[in-house]
Amino acid sequence: xxxxxxxxxxxxxxxxxxxxxxxxxxxxxxxxxxxxxxxxxxxxxxxxxxxxxxxxxxxxxxxxxxxxxxxxxxxxxxxxxxxxxxxxxxxxxxxxxxxxxxxxxxxxxxxxxxxxxxxxxxxxxxxxxxxxxxxxxxxxxxxxxxxxxxxxxxxxxxxxxxxxxxxxxxxxxxxxxxxxxxxxxxxxxxxxxxxxxxxxxxxxxxxxxxxxxxxxxxxxxxxxxxxxxxxxxxxxxxxxxxxxxxxxxxxxxxxxxxxxxxxxxxxxxxxxxxxxxxxxxxxxxxxxxxxxxxxxxxxxxxxxxxxxxxxxxxxxxxxxxxxxxxxxxxxxxxxxxxxxxxxxxxxxxxxxxxxxxxxxxxxxxxxxxxxxxxxxxxxxxxxxxxxxxxxxxxxxxxxxxxxxxxxxxxxxxxxxxxxxxxxx
Amino acid sequence: xxxxxxxxxxxxxxxxxxxxxxxxxxxxxxxxxxxxxxxxxxxxxxxxxxxxxxxxxxxxxxxxxxxxxxxxxxxxxxxxxxxxxxxxxxxxxxxxxxxxxxxxxxxxxxxxxxxxxxxxxxxxxxxxxxxxxxxxxxxxxxxxxxxxxxxxxxxxxxxxxxxxxxxxxxxxxxxxxxxxxxxxxxxxxxxxxxxxxxxxxxxxxxxxxxxxxxxxxxxxxxxxxxxxxxxxxxxxxxxxxxxxxxxxxxxxxxxxxxxxxxxxxxxxxxxxxxxxxxxxxxxxxxxxxxxxxxxxxxxxxxxxxxxxxxxxxxxxxxxxxxxxxxxxxxxxxxxxxxxxxxxxxxxxxxxxxxxxxxxxxx
Numbered sequence: 001x002x003x004x005x006x007x008x009x010x011x012x013x014x015x016x017x018x019x020x021x022x023x024x025x026x027x028x029x030x031x032x033x034x035x036x037x038x039x040x041x042x043x044x045x046x047x048x049x050x051x052x053x054x055x056x057x058x059x060x061x062x063x064x065x066x067x068x069x070x071x072x073x074x075x076x077x078x079x080x081x082x083x084x085x086x087x088x089x090x091x092x093x094x095x096x097x098x099x100x101x102x103x104x105x106x107x108x109x110x111x112x113x114x115x116x117x118x119x120x121x122x123x124x125x126x127x128x129x130x131x132x133x134x135x136x137x138x139x140x141x142x143x144x145x146x147x148x149x150x151x152x153x154x155x156x157x158x159x160x161x162x163x164x165x166x167x168x169x170x171x172x173x174x175x176x177x178x179x180x181x182x183x184x185x186x187x188x189x190x191x192x193x194x195x196x197x198x199x200x201x202x203x204x205x206x207x208x209x210x211x212x213x214x215x216x217x218x219x220x221x222x223x224x225x226x227x228x229x230x231x232x233x234x235x236x237x238x239x240x241x242x243x244x245x246x247x248x249x250x251x252x253x254x255x256x257x258x259x260x261x262x263x264x265x266x267x268x269x270x271x272x273x274x275x276x277x278x279x280x281x282x283x284x285x286x287x288x289x290x291x292x293x294x295x296x297x298x299x300x301x302x303x304x305x306x307x308x309x310x311x312x313x314x315x316x317x318x319x320x321x322x323x324x325x326x327x328x329x330x331x332x333x334x335x336x337x338x339x340x341x342x343x344x345x346x347x348x349x350x351x352x353x354x355x356x357x358x359x360x361x362x363x364x365x366x367x368x369x370x371x372x373x374x375x376x377x378x379x380x381x382x383x384x385x386x387x388x389x390x391x392x393x394x395x396x397x398x399x400x401x402x403x404x405x406x407x408x409x410x411x412x413x414x415x416x417x418x419x420x421x422x423x424x
Numbered sequence: 425x426x427x428x429x430x431x432x433x434x435x436x437x438x439x440x441x442x443x444x445x446x447x448x449x450x451x452x453x454x455x456x457x458x459x460x461x462x463x464x465x466x467x468x469x470x471x472x473x474x475x476x477x478x479x480x481x482x483x484x485x486x487x488x489x490x491x492x493x494x495x496x497x498x499x500x501x502x503x504x505x506x507x508x509x510x511x512x513x514x515x516x517x518x519x520x521x522x523x524x525x526x527x528x529x530x531x532x533x534x535x536x537x538x539x540x541x542x543x544x545x546x547x548x549x550x551x552x553x554x555x556x557x558x559x560x561x562x563x564x565x566x567x568x569x570x571x572x573x574x575x576x577x578x579x580x581x582x583x584x585x586x587x588x589x590x591x592x593x594x595x596x597x598x599x600x601x602x603x604x605x606x607x608x609x610x611x612x613x614x615x616x617x618x619x620x621x622x623x624x625x626x627x628x629x630x631x632x633x634x635x636x637x638x639x640x641x642x643x644x645x646x647x648x649x650x651x652x653x654x655x656x657x658x659x660x661x662x663x664x665x666x667x668x669x670x671x672x673x674x675x676x677x678x679x680x681x682x683x684x685x686x687x688x689x690x691x692x693x694x695x696x697x698x699x700x701x702x703x704x705x706x707x708x709x710x711x712x713x714x715x716x717x718x719x720x721x722x723x724x725x726x727x728x729x730x731x732x733x734x735x736x737x738x739x740x741x742x743x744x745x746x747x748x749x750x751x752x753x754x755x756x757x758x759x760x761x762x763x764x765x766x767x768x769x770x771x772x773x774x775x776x777x778x779x780x781x782x783x784x785x786x
Contacts, residue, residue, distance in 0.1 A: 326664065
């Protein structure tokens with residue numbers, strides 16, 4: 001008997017993801033527990049859709065500040081519009097036309113700072129960092145009032161040029177939000193101090209190979225490896241290489257390895273500070289251990305289109321990937337199994353995960369139903385868990401730092417020193 | 425045995441039925457013995473005898489079923505009742521794996537996406553399609569012949585010799601000259617084997633495998649196409665990917681066909697293979713000949729059918745094939761123009777997708 005139904009994927013834990021596509025639509029995908037806390041989880045579904053389909057509204061970059069109270073989401077559109085919305089209901093808090101919306105200069109990266117940067121009087125001031133293709137990085141401050149008319153995005157706090165020539169194609173801000181890195185076509189990876197706004201480090205291109213062939217610089221994606229350590233950078237190149245840079249040791253890549261034949265289009269670091277996930281232009285998704293530069297394994301799930309964005313869930317062992325095949329896919333990072341795939345009809349540019357979903361999912365219920373005591377307990381429990389979760393990274397940080405100190409030494413140059421230590 | 429069966433058929437039906445019942449009784453006797461699986465019998469002679477019997481039974485059952493069905497139909501006809509519903513055979517297409525990407529007619533996002541995509545300018549007739557056809561670097565024998573036929577199929581197509589130019593350079597050139605598509609015919613060992621269709625200036629690039637190419641002169645009774653703009657038939661492009669490929673193909677042809685030319689170009693998708701055919705059609709009203717044929721048929725067949733026959737002077741469409749005949753299979757669809765190294769693919773065929781015969785992507 002022929003199989004006429006598709007194979008079901010195992011469900012995923014409750015999760016809320018937002019995808020941003022080329023038509024300017026924002027789709028909210030949620031997987032909820034079916035009944036209470038029984039553990040039955042429905043497959044993820046599109047629950048909301050914000051925005052009108054229009055090709056000029058194409059969303060190029062987005063960043064979320066998923067705090068428990070008053071979360072914010074910043075996004076940059078192709079038309080040069082920068083919007084700050086509420087990720088819970090899609091209300092536009094502020095929108096401003098940036099001055100860079102010209103033909104060949106578009107925003108490639110946006111970052112919404114989680115902590116308050118400027119010590120201004122109002123507590124609801126935020127900071128935005130945008131980067132354009134031509135290399136203009138701008139820090140903007142954001143004043144939020146209750147109505148969208150009162151709030152505004154100020155023009156710019158600080159502006160600097162990342163590069164004089166070439167196209168910037170990737171940018172990232174480290175976990176403590178002190179440093180930003182940029183890279184692109186003809187732009188070596190460079191790190192900027194956001195306090196002083198000056199360049200503190202630039203990478204050096206690898207030497208010519210044995211045939212004397214020099215591959216021109218073209219970074220397509222980059223990220224900081226550890227959340228707390230801005231010294232390690234992982235970058236993916238158009239030439240299907242994944243490289244690890246260590247600011248502390250040298251300007252050339254410490255580790256560099258090839259992955260298949262298509263260019264690396266997205267790189268995301270894991271929470272443990274040594275695993276990275278990367279996706280290619282032909283739809284291959286893999287993870288590698290950056291301590292050794294060895295491939296851990298590929299994520300296999302009929303992924304046929306270029307991967308544009310990967311995001312790691314801050315607590316659960318889940319990554320979400322999306323791209324040109326219009327599917328949002330959720331994977332288990334440990335088993336590398338496909339948990340679920342949602343068809344979203346458009347080419348997706350960015351995916352973000354809302355990490356506070358568990359209690360958010362309950363919030364609408366609480367509004368409709370009278371909140372029972374049990375639910376309160378659940379929420380409290382969850383809070384406790386989350387706090388534990390917050391404690392954990394600190395522990396991890398210590399461990400990782402120790403590891404780094406142990407690790408940095410041998411990695412700094414090459415095996416000679418290791419051997420020397422071994423001898424001694 | 426066969427002779428025996430024929431003999432029994434020759435005798436009356438009742439006799440056959442009797443014989444059948446007799447056999448049945450015999451079977452019941454033996455069935456107790458035959459509880460053991462045939463495959464477990466070790467003696468080959470005995471095993472094959474059992475198998476032969478099984479096979480025979482099966483055949484008989486089948487024939488019986490067909491007979492009863494025929495009888496039911498006949499009776500329904502006689503009584504003027506509705507015919508029993510015909511069972512549709514199960515084919516690979518109609519047992520296709522369910523696919524959530526199949527386009528639905530009420531999907532507003534699909535239409536919004538269509539408005540925004542790279543072909544909308546051409547399909548809304550704001551831009552007239554202008555095609556550049558070129559080849560791979562080494563090109564001879566069937567390649568040029570195929571291209572000359574493509575030129576006759578596609579209006580406003582221009583052939584450029586490839587020379588030693590990079591394809592990326594050609595893309596740049598074509599963009600500057602306001603071409604809307606590029607078609608590259610790739611030949612291997614003097615036989616065209618791949619087709620690259622590229623939308624310009626930023627449209628997708630589709631890479632097709634080309635097979636079973638028959639040129640015009642090898643088609644029997646072929647016609648020669650006129651220079652009218654052809655009509656286009658796109659069949660069975662159902663999924664999102666298929667829809668996109670269909671629109672890419674559509675953007676090669678002008679959107680205002682000359683119906684006087686009676687030329688039709690067909691891209692028929694079946695099980696992910698796209699069949700290309702090029703025809704000229706004609707409507708004819710051949711009353712005398714038609715009725716003659718009808719008359720012949722009616723004498724042979726039942727009288728009921730005569731009543732159901734169509735009114736006199738019915739127009740029929742006749743087809744004459746012209747132009748090449750070939751089959752395409754999508755290998756990859758790339759976002760943007762040709763760029764093998766750093767390109768992003770919208771769809772690539774991967775071996776891990778081939779886990780079912782009933783899964784199709786177009």
